[in-house]
Amino acid sequence: MIPFNKPCTIGNELDYIKDAISLGKLCGNGKYTNKCQSFFEEKYGFKKCLLTTSCTDALEMCAILLDIQAGDEVIMPSYTFVSTSNAFVLRGAKIVFADSESNNPNMDCNEIEKLITPRTKCIVVVHYAGASCDMEKVAEIAKKHNIFLVEDAAQAVDNYYISKTGNKIPLGSIGNLAAFSFHETKNIICGEGGMLVVNDENFVKRSEIIWEKGTNRSAYFRGEIDKYGWVDVGSSFLMSELTAAYLWAQLESIAKIQTRRLEVWNLYNSLLKDVQSKYGCTLQTIPSHSTNNAHAFYMICNSTEERGGLIKYLKENDAQLVFHYLSLHKSAFYSDKHDGRELPNADRYSDCLVRLPIYYDITNEQVQKIAEKINSFYADYTK
Amino acid sequence: MIPFNKPCTIGNELDYIKDAISLGKLCGNGKYTNKCQSFFEEKYGFKKCLLTTSCTDALEMCAILLDIQAGDEVIMPSYTFVSTSNAFVLRGAKIVFADSESNNPNMDCNEIEKLITPRTKCIVVVHYAGASCDMEKVAEIAKKHNIFLVEDAAQAVDNYYISKTGNKIPLGSIGNLAAFSFHETKNIICGEGGMLVVNDENFVKRSEIIWEKGTNRSAYFRGEIDKYGWVDVGSSFLMSELTAAYLWAQLESIAKIQTRRLEVWNLYNSLLKDVQSKYGCTLQTIPSHSTNNAHAFYMICNSTEERGGLIKYLKENDAQLVFHYLSLHKSAFYSDKHDGRELPNADRYSDCLVRLPIYYDITNEQVQKIAEKINSFYADYTK
The missing domain is CATH 3.40.640.10 (Type I PLP-dependent aspartate aminotransferase-like (Major domain))
Structure with a gap:
């Protein structure tokens, strides 16, 4: 795994x-x-x-x-x-x-x-x-x-x-x-x-x-x-x-760590281009007013179900993908204190964002395997 | 030191x-x-x-x-x-x-x-x-x-x-x-x-x-x-x-650590008996409802000046003694929030309590040297 x-x-x-x-x-x-x-x-x-x-x-x-x-x-x-x-x-x-x-x-x-x-x-x-x-x-x-x-x-x-x-x-x-x-x-x-x-x-x-x-x-x-x-x-x-x-x-060793993480980020980004262009799953974008420290590599799926399927498929193929935050305005602790405004983008990231493994020790082969499995998930999913 | x-x-x-x-x-x-x-x-x-x-x-x-x-x-x-x-x-x-x-x-x-x-x-x-x-x-x-x-x-x-x-x-x-x-x-x-x-x-x-x-x-x-x-x-x-x-x-290794600390405590206690009996400087007492984990060894001097002199004398003789808390009811932060009651015992410990080095690695020779210097301070101080 x-x-x-x-x-x-x-x-x-x-x-x-x-x-x-x-x-x-x-x-x-x-x-x-x-x-x-x-x-x-x-x-x-x-x-x-x-x-x-x-x-x-x-x-x-x-x-x-x-x-x-x-x-x-x-x-x-x-x-x-x-x-x-x-x-x-x-x-x-x-x-x-x-x-x-x-x-x-x-x-x-x-x-x-x-x-x-x-x-x-x-x-x-x-x-x-x-x-x-x-x-x-x-x-x-x-x-x-x-x-x-x-x-x-x-x-x-x-x-x-x-x-x-x-x-x-x-x-x-x-x-x-x-x-x-x-x-x-x-x-x-x-x-x-x-x-x-x-x-x-x-x-x-x-x-x-x-x-x-x-x-x-x-x-x-x-x-x-x-x-x-x-x-x-x-x-x-x-x-x-x-x-x-x-x-x-x-x-x-910060330069060494950051350089390697950025290599991993760029490798994911190039290997997953098709997922975005063919299947509408959005890859992470770096705003034009920001540099990239490669802290995370994430994608936005088209739906919660699609994300669930992707996570499950990758788990079956020995890689761990994870979602991230639940919107705090909808949390058990704060929903009754929130003023009721809808925050649709936050909800979409709660429902559809998924993060890929990115760390100093991950190998190019592991990144390639993960990207390949994501590509094959989408090829099957959208058939 | x-x-x-x-x-x-x-x-x-x-x-x-x-x-x-x-x-x-x-x-x-x-x-x-x-x-x-x-x-x-x-x-x-x-x-x-x-x-x-x-x-x-x-x-x-x-x-x-x-x-x-x-x-x-x-x-x-x-x-x-x-x-x-x-x-x-x-x-x-x-x-x-x-x-x-x-x-x-x-x-x-x-x-x-x-x-x-x-x-x-x-x-x-x-x-x-x-x-x-x-x-x-x-x-x-x-x-x-x-x-x-x-x-x-x-x-x-x-x-x-x-x-x-x-x-x-x-x-x-x-x-x-x-x-x-x-x-x-x-x-x-x-x-x-x-x-x-x-x-x-x-x-x-x-x-x-x-x-x-x-x-x-x-x-x-x-x-x-x-x-x-x-x-x-x-x-x-x-x-x-x-x-x-x-x-x-x-x-x-808790048993080993506690055993050694208690040895050190007992050594201080026996070597400093005279300070208490002759000069009125009170050694730490363990209440009858408590066991002793030898966390500290302290003495209560007769005055702040005496304590200051003792700390200075020991420092000149290469050992570090330290006082402890300042009464919180008299602190800059809380004195105006305190209800004005006098707390004389707390103040006395603030003014007169002094702690001796006690830790796993201290040697019996070091303890003996500290006790000897304390004894000689009092012999001179009260002449």
Whole structure:
């Protein structure tokens, strides 16, 4: 069976874990945490990075930093992972779900402005499958209405928005705040882990306090104050050095990992052209304002039944394809809190989107086998 | 310099991490998570255990499970770590701080009942330095007033309450819920990590949902439901398998670790008798209703100045002694929210308690050297 995902181990992970153990510091904020944070700050120009135990936790830090209060409204896509919304619901926010674009699952930025009310505190964009949202448009809306912009960049490591003037702007550097994931299903991994990015200077100092359980411990260790104490809310957001050591090995090899994933992506894309042209099953499209970090390779089937058949057929032929999110506005938890608007594109992706195995260790032969079986499924299915 | 703490690596940690990597599952809820959870359930009779990213996060799960709402009151000691309170403050609770006992930092259980109001939702006891609170008394109060009981057992791994009838009851098994820590400063470690214990059957099902980001994913993987979705609030509480693998190696050797720590504790205790009898500096006492897990060895100095002098003298003689919590009712964050009651015992521990190095790898020679220097400090100090 070719699994949907296989966590990548690229080389130095165990050596760095061994080193972390030998250094006698296994809690957070040590050598490897600092190396990883500096890497992101230097390579992508993020103002301040803080490794966290998950992307979910980084999003929770965003909600705390933005001082979300009961009744504040937060606009986000319905087609996203539960953590995007839970992080804000936990602070009392009302979630206002927006539909996806017709040709890709990212939030339709033309829909945002009509959802803004005097209670709107923030827009959370999600770069689905790593592909950039229309960041100039959404940043302009946020600025015009004086509301905050958060990037849920869980899937968007090492990817770029292409501006109207042709500049490549790193995803995660545009919002006031951004959150990344290093969960084992992502391009760059450490098992469970994430990172908060603070681009807005106004949030830098407080982000460190919230990260350190609501204490001014970081300032204490820099010698800025005599003793540290409880000064704010906060939680235990620090990533263990064991995990950060694994992450550092991955970051050292980020170019190698990304190059291989893009090869796999391009191979799928070329081998499945017929499925699109002959059978109307849409292959993933990368928006013209985005580069491709090959986080996922997905297709949009013509129906839920077709998708079910395809998944079943591939399973019988030893490969695991999987669908993705269920629209959050229709979830058991939130459907009675949603305002009733139909979000047909989100529903279509819920019903028809299917993802193919893509990871560093997959071989060209495996990709070819999967593509071949998909082609033969469609040849039979549409007979 | 003899450090205050040195994280322990007992033997199989790297082998198990290597194994976790080879199994191709590095996110949470895998082989090592299950081994660790089963270990605690079987050895201590905890009903349900869930590994978390930290003890803080386990306490946050408690606050969510108890459905803490804005204005609900939670009684806890002032002499504790910020996480005990932050976890409940994040859900909107008003914290009602209780004083410590006169002869040890645990909450004075005789003070609890007068703090109970119709808004009191829960009592959180903290087993300071691992030593048990008076659990029969506090359980009786909670039952009488129909409020919940949570054990912050961060420091209390493998320790027991001794009941009036002489039974040894594992700490963490008595409250409706309990939280443990495996931070590198604890007896059993994994860098950053913790565990929620659910003893109250009413919370078992929902604890799994909150642990899995507010989804019914666990039920899905057990085949109980067809697909999983968003059914509740929640967060990303799972501990990575990398970390759980490290933890499992420690649990395998728990007897060895605990035996050595207790030897160190007993050595300090015998070598420092004179300090107590001659100079009035009180050595740590273990309440008669508690066993000793040797999490810490501490002394209570006669004054803050004496403590400062002692720490300075030991530092000059190459050993690191450290004080501990600042009373939370006097913190910058909470002093204006506290009701003004004086908590003199908590303040005394804030001002005068000092902790000595105690860890698996410390040698008898190092302990002897530290004790000797403490004795010579007092001989000079009181001349």
